[in-house]
Every structure is written in structure tokens, then in C-alpha cells.
Amino acid sequence: MTAPEPPPVDQLTRAQYTGWACVWCGKTLWRGAASAGISRGQSGAHVLDSEVYECAPPCGKRPSA
Numbered sequence: 001m002t003a004p005e006p007p008p009v010d011q012l013t014r015a016q017y018t019g020w021a022c023v024w025c026g027k028t029l030w031r032g033a034a035s036a037g038i039s040r041g042q043s044g045a046h047v048l049d050s051e052v053y054e055c056a057p058p059c060g061k062r063p064s065a
Contacts, residue, residue: 004063007046009041016052023052024059032056 006023015021022029023036034056041048054062 003037006037006039006052009039010049012018012039016062017050019051019053021054022059022061024054024063025061027051027055029055036060 003046008064009017013021013026015028016023017039018031020035022033023039033053033056036052036054036059039052041050051059
């Protein structure tokens with residue numbers, strides 16, 4: 001089973017983009033966060049890809065693969 005792709009960077013809040021909030025539910029991450037993958041994006045020639053995080057154990061709002 002493969003993990004679902006995180007949303008593109010232009011659909012994330014600043015907190016989600018910087019790893020302060022869960023990429024799926026938006027809750028603030030304090031402890032036990034897990035990598036949710038790489039959120040991809042681009043602005044002209046600038047690559048905006050960012051590693052994003054989710055609540056652990058896997059967030060209840062995470063889409064199924």
C-alpha cells in the first residue's frame with residue numbers, strides 16, 4: 001500500500017508548509033509527528049517543495065491511498 005500524496009504547497013497554510021501543523025487536519029504538532037511526504041510546488045523557476053508532517057499515529061483525516 002502506498003501513502004497518499006500530500007496536497008501541493010499552494011493549498012497549505014504557512015503552519016502546514018513549515019511543519020508546525022498537521023498537513024491533513026491542521027492541528028498544531030507538538031510531539032510524535034511523522035513525515036507525511038513531500039508537498040510539491042513551484043513559482044516560476046523556484047522550487048517550493050517542502051517535507052510536511054502529520055499527527056502520529058497516522059492522522060484520522062488522512063485520505064486512504
